[in-house]
Amino acid sequence: MTYRDSTPAVNRPRIAHVRRRPRRTPSWWRDVAGVLCWASVLVVIALWVSGRGLQLLASGPADLFTSLGRLSGLVAADLLLVQVFLMARVPMIERSYGQDELARRHRLVGFWSFNLLLVHIALILVGYTLRDHDNLVRETWNVVTTYGGMLLAAAASVALTLVVVTSLRAARKALRYESWHLLHLYAYIGVGLSIPHEIWTGADFTSSRMARLYWWSAYGVALGAIVLFRFALPLWRTLRHGLTVREVVHEAPGVVTVLLGGRGLHRMPVRAGQYFVFRFLDGPGWSRGNPYSLSASPAPDRLRVTAKAAGDGSSRLARLRPGTRVAVEGPYGRLTAERRVTDRVAMFACGIGITPLRALLEELDYRPGDAVLVYRAHSAEDLVFRDELEQLAVRRGITLQYVLGPRQRKRVSWLPESAKTWSDADAMWDLVPGIERYDVYVCGPDQWMDAVCAAALELGLPANQLHQERFSW
DSSP, X not given: OEEXXXXXXXXXXXXXXXXXXXXXXXXXXXXXXXXXXXXXXXXXXXXXXXXXXXXXXXXXXXXXXXHHHHHHHHHHHHHHHHHHHHTSOOHHHHHHHOHHHHHHHHHHXXXXXXXXXXXXXXXXXXXXXXXXXXXXXXXXXXXXXXSTTHHHHHHHHHHHHXXXXXXXXXXXXXXXXXXXXXXXXXXXXXXXXXXXXXHHHOHHHHHOHHHHHHHHHHHHHHHHHIIIIIIIHHHHHHHHHOOEEEEEEEEETTEEEEEEEOSOGGGSOOOTTOEEEEEEOSSTTTTOOEEEEBSSOOOSSEEEEEEEOOSHHHHGGGGOOTTOBEEEEEEEOOOSGGGOOSSOEEEEEEGGGHHHHHHHHHHSOOOTTSEEEEEEESSGGGOTTHHHHHHHHHXXXXXXXXXXXXXXXXXXXXXXXXXXXXXXXXXXXXXXXXXGGSEEEEESOHHHHHHHHHHHHHTTOOGGGEEEOOOOO
């Protein structure tokens, strides 16, 4: 099941790095972010109540449907702003949750917002139809064509529908990352187009000074967060550090490492295990950002990323030339030393998932013999950083285990076909005895990570010692 090669490692230039002390994220940041999100929904409901929302429920069928339609529309709009704010890269939220958890919450809030939007549309149209004693089709046409801002609201609904449809798992699998990311930006269009409808025809907005104050403040905060953290901060860091491509190295079939140089990188709040969104300014397509993890501990004047060709963005890495300028967003992610609980570390990597773990093994503090790397790959030729890992293992006393072979076909497992007689948990215990006393870092394909995490928890690993971050979209 395991493979160990005694071939002498090829000497490769080491990247000098600075071992940085973990900067703890205050635990109350997460609580504050969660409380503010729920508080915004409660404020919206309170504003609806103050606008006679409850009284109208007892004023007849037409007012009942219309009032409930107003409430569902207001909560939908608020959740849409929460959804945008969650992905605005606000450092307080980013560092508290991590991008993988934020992405899950963003998707959940988005589906709730969209479902409430559909409920809003249906209830309002039914209420107006009952009020005007008209048929539903004619009333719908009348509302869309004569009410202020409704044509823009209809366009906003179409844009948001496109975002939701492309967020479904089947649609994501059929789309390239670059196409999905571009389509997902339609959420901003949906938010912008919905504002005139609320201003011109929203009863709660037009009749209440407090409601106007709340909604203008909410839109202003969301817009400010996007401008500041999605545009201004990345632009400032790009100009300040002046990253350029220094070298491009082909590591393994389809795997490329890009060495980046810059100035004052010691002032950038980046840790091993984190990732950036990079835009390489080398011609057409430069505006499409792609997330890549650091594959080496950050140095005062250099960063290094490694990626496997899986789309247009990662495929173009092999064609980069030294001197190409680089725009950068980040750093992002929580797969860092900050999350450690114990003095021992066990790393489980599969394929290109070795990149953040290789950087962590370089930066983390541990005693010789207290670190284990289990590296899963299809074959020895697919091992990335093999020479570097061998050197690092000797230098720092890391137990290095290769688990090689094609994946199993009859069951979901983190083990290869050659180990099909082993259970996932037994094999893990054989490779890392006493794993419950380790901090376990996991990175690789989603299904493989699920199998690793399930085996580790089955062996008694406390949940707070299991560290993972998913980069699937």
